[in-house]
Amino acid sequence: MASAELAATYAALILADDGIEITADKIVTLTNGANVELEPIWATLLAKALEGKNVKELLSNVGSGGGAPAAGSAAPAAGGAAAAAEAPKEEAKEEEKEESDDDMGFGLFD
Template structure:
């Protein structure tokens, strides 16, 4: 990540920690104080992306991760279906890999 990206991210965290609304002007002011020049468009995009979000809550839930969406009509509990989802994805990836090798004419026993 470039120093400009980090500077705007840190500026947003500083504002969120102090309970101040995250705006493009405030992000530019903080990064300028740190001697990092940020184009106003990038600060505006970050401010727009974080608008209405609780940045502290986002940080505290960063490792929690959500489960995969459950397919309609799947049996069992949603938790069980979410636990099986990574296994199914892995199988699909393996099948796609095998199919792609066959398409090119390469095989293990050719």
């Protein structure tokens, strides 16, 4: 990542840490203060990407993979249980088809 991109990211983090609204003008001001030349379009794109988002919350949830559905909320109906039981069988058939391609008499390194 280029130093200008990093500087813009750091500027956004500084603004979020201080509780200041992240705008393109403020990002450019911070990067200019650090003697990094940043094209205003990149600051605008970053500000729009972070608009309405809680950056501190995003950072604290890195690697969590998002919220999982509640265990009881997606309970299948009586008819849904039968359909759910058939789904793994269909997947097994598809895998067998893929494996049968190996029996064609040639491989990747032949």
